[in-house]
Amino acid sequence: MIRAHLLDELCIQIGRAALDSEGLLGVMRRDEIEAGYTIVPIGAEKPFPVPAGDWDAAVISIRGVKVRIVLVAAKKKGDHAFTRLIKSICDADLTPAVIEPVGDIMPKIMKKWGWRGRRRNGSGWESYMEYTPRAFKFQRLR
Secondary structure (H helix, E strand, O other): OHHHHHHHHHHHHHHHHHHOOOHHHHHHHHHHHHOOOEEOOOOOOOOOOOOOOOEEEEEEEEEOOEEEEEEEEEOOOOOOHHHHHHHHHHHOOOEEEEEOOOOOHHHHHHHHOOOEEEEEOOOOOOOEEEEEOOHHHHHHHO
16 A cells, blocks of 8 residues: 555656656756756757757757757658757767667667767666767767
8 A cells, every 4th residue: 555655656746747837858958957067959059050940859968078969859750850960069079978868769870870878877766878979980970
């Protein structure tokens, strides 16, 4: 009985986080800011272009030369928006990092491009996978 009650309470809390005034994207952006990163909004031209015509939603952040791509949702599937984003980051002499890619497609792209995946932040709830280009592959993208 007690476990079922705790599970119900957890589900309620998760639902509130997803539906609060910030929304789920807002929560993700806030987490990035709290971690010391600056959000790069859709439509930005600096420090690298993030064309509004390419993206329905995005959580992209930067600190120093590292650009974290936490979430991107292209307006048109198969239009190479992600490739253009990576190229614009590399052209600005910054290092892209894809955070916890999901689904079937993104991990396959990371593997095809020869990017290296590493588990960050330990092994508990706060851990995540981060994919970054290997040095020689990174040079080819520029």
